[in-house]
Amino acid sequence: MLDAGLRLLADQNLASLGVREVTREAGLSPAAFYRHFPDLAALGVALVEESLASLHVMIRSVLAEAGGAEELIDRTVDVIERHVREHRSHVRFLARERHGGVRRVREAIDAELGRFAAEVGAALALQPVSRGWSEQDLRMLAELYVDHMVSTAAALLDAQEADPERERRIAATARLQLRLISLGRRHWQGS
Amino acid sequence: MLDAGLRLLADQNLASLGVREVTREAGLSPAAFYRHFPDLAALGVALVEESLASLHVMIRSVLAEAGGAEELIDRTVDVIERHVREHRSHVRFLARERHGGVRRVREAIDAELGRFAAEVGAALALQPVSRGWSEQDLRMLAELYVDHMVSTAAALLDAQEADPERERRIAATARLQLRLISLGRRHWQGS
DNA sequence: AAGTTCGGCAAACGACTGTTTACTGAATGG
DNA sequence: CCATTCAGTAAACAGTCGTTTGCCGAACTT
Numbered sequence: 001m002l003d004a005g006l007r008l009l010a011d012q013n014l015a016s017l018g019v020r021e022v023t024r025e026a027g028l029s030p031a032a033f034y035r036h037f038p039d040l041a042a043l044g045v046a047l048v049e050e051s052l053a054s055l056h057v058m059i060r061s062v063l064a065e066a067g068g069a070e071e072l073i074d075r076t077v078d079v080i081e082r083h084v085r086e087h088r089s090h091v092r093f094l095a096r097e098r099h100g101g102v103r104r105v106r107e108a109i110d111a112e113l114g115r116f117a118a119e120v121g122a123a124l125a126l127q128p129v130s131r132g133w134s135e136q137d138l139r140m141l142a143e144l145y146v147d148h149m150v151s152t153a154a155a156l157l158d159a160q161e162a163d164p165e166r167e168r169r170i171a172a173t174a175r176l177q178l179r180l181i182s183l184g185r186r187h188w189q190g191s
Numbered sequence: 192m193l194d195a196g197l198r199l200l201a202d203q204n205l206a207s208l209g210v211r212e213v214t215r216e217a218g219l220s221p222a223a224f225y226r227h228f229p230d231l232a233a234l235g236v237a238l239v240e241e242s243l244a245s246l247h248v249m250i251r252s253v254l255a256e257a258g259g260a261e262e263l264i265d266r267t268v269d270v271i272e273r274h275v276r277e278h279r280s281h282v283r284f285l286a287r288e289r290h291g292g293v294r295r296v297r298e299a300i301d302a303e304l305g306r307f308a309a310e311v312g313a314a315l316a317l318q319p320v321s322r323g324w325s326e327q328d329l330r331m332l333a334e335l336y337v338d339h340m341v342s343t344a345a346a347l348l349d350a351q352e353a354d355p356e357r358e359r360r361i362a363a364t365a366r367l368q369l370r371l372i373s374l375g376r377r378h379w380q381g382s
Numbered sequence: 383a384a385g386t387t388c389g390g391c392a393a394a395c396g397a398c399t400g401t402t403t404a405c406t407g408a409a410t411g412g
Numbered sequence: 413c414c415a416t417t418c419a420g421t422a423a424a425c426a427g428t429c430g431t432t433t434g435c436c437g438a439a440c441t442t
Contacts (some may be wrong), residue, residue: 013292016207021399029421034401036419087326096288099283099345101204110349140367147342148335156291158301176331184375191367210430220391225431352385 001026001036002050005043006089014044015101035153044105045098051090059116063123068086073178077171080149084156095154117146131187137191148177192217192227193241195235197280205235206292228348235288235296242281243303249274250307254314264369271340275347286345308337320376328382339368 004026008017017040023030037043058079065075084091096115097105121142124130132136152174159166199208208231218295221351225324228234249270254347256266275282288296289304312333315321350357 002355011292011294013204013206015204016292018398020398025313026283028398028419030401031422032420039214060335093247096292098290099286099348100291101207101287103202137367140364141371143337144368144371148266148338151338157290158297173334176328177335179382180332180375181372182258182375184371185371187374187378190372191370209428211428221388221430222392222432223390 001028001033002043005047009047010089013096013100014105014152027142029034041102041104043072044102045108047090047093048097048105048108048112051087051094052109054083054087054090054095055112057114059119063120069129069182070179073175073182076149076178077152077159077174079172081167081171084153085160085173088157089170091153095150095157095166098150101154113146113150117142117177120145132190133188134190137188142187142189147172148181192219192224193237194232196238200238200284200287201280204287204291205231205296221319232293232295235293236299238284239288239296239303240279242278242285245274245278245281246285246303246307248339250310253309260320260373261272261370264366264373267340267369268343268365271344271365272347272362275344276351279348279351279375283343283348286341289341304337304341308333311336320373324379325381328379329335331382332376333370339365339372 001022005017005022008025019033019040020030022040022043023033026032031146034155037046053082062076062079067075098109100106116190117139121138124145125133125138133141152170155170156167159170192213195215196208199212199216210231210312211221212341213231213234217223228237253267253270256263258266284301289300291297308330312329315333315336316324316329324332343361346361347358350361
């Protein structure tokens, strides 16, 4: 049933989804839906959890990296690129519902992205470049990174199903932007 | 009718909007809708145009600024903050439909944001800091700024209707992030 | 003054909607 | 082996939906 929902959400958003629609796609009777979810919003938050599981795996994989700034940037963009390709439906769902019409789903996504940022911040604190950074500055930087990753992922989403050339251009731009940010980071003097 | 649509889109998204719903909110009969739009998607693109008019005004106002980097950043964030407050419905609509379920609307928004980035890039080229920057690097930086503005606006949207303290925190973070980016910009050596 | 466009209406069409109800077979557990 | 839970069904309910049709008054053009 979750899969059926995800399939339909490829070109629809959660608020316009119908119970009958989902069960039809899943090959079940309408009443069967209520055996599993009270609401369509409930199905939505279930999908959020499912999507974020795969996302957390990606985060660990990014944060576990070591090496110079350049390779780190390259690997980060690679991981994003691959994640979008391999979990297209989940990423699209998150991008679409992050500011979508269903409050509970929106809040679930936002909370999880916040935890994501905290995790990134903790990882940043361990890097030597961050010596002497205040807690606030670390958080600020982490949010900048997370927002940038989200924007990049969303852009890749649109690009991958249109034009492979455009995908490479977006990845290249993302790498440059990360280089510029890490440059600013090296010269940061505290707020 | 546009106003009615916008009002309904406060807690709904375009794909789940109904013709009858709109006309009811507007105080008209269902058939009246078809006097003005063939589609609901058409109403969507009309709203995109309306929203982007006010957005373009904002852009000019940001780009027309002069002064040191610090005041420029402060004024930029101020303008965004005020714009979100004064055009909350439009901003919300754009944030929601940018990755929403209606292709034509999505494409209209993306195209316009691209033009926005080009405009920002042209303005950046005029600043002394950008001496020697390649066209590609300028575009990269402009997109970084635009993405950052969009993220900030979306975050402010959620914050303003919840907690005035949280709004100030987001604005403060945005200023710090812009300072870090402009630091990286000063030390950029070309790609 | 006559003709035409514009923006509006009520009514009707069949199709689809969410949800509840009562029922059924299979698996599970004591 | 019996009872119970689980996951499914068909049927029905009253609404709502998008869209078309034919009609109407006002406003504008000529």
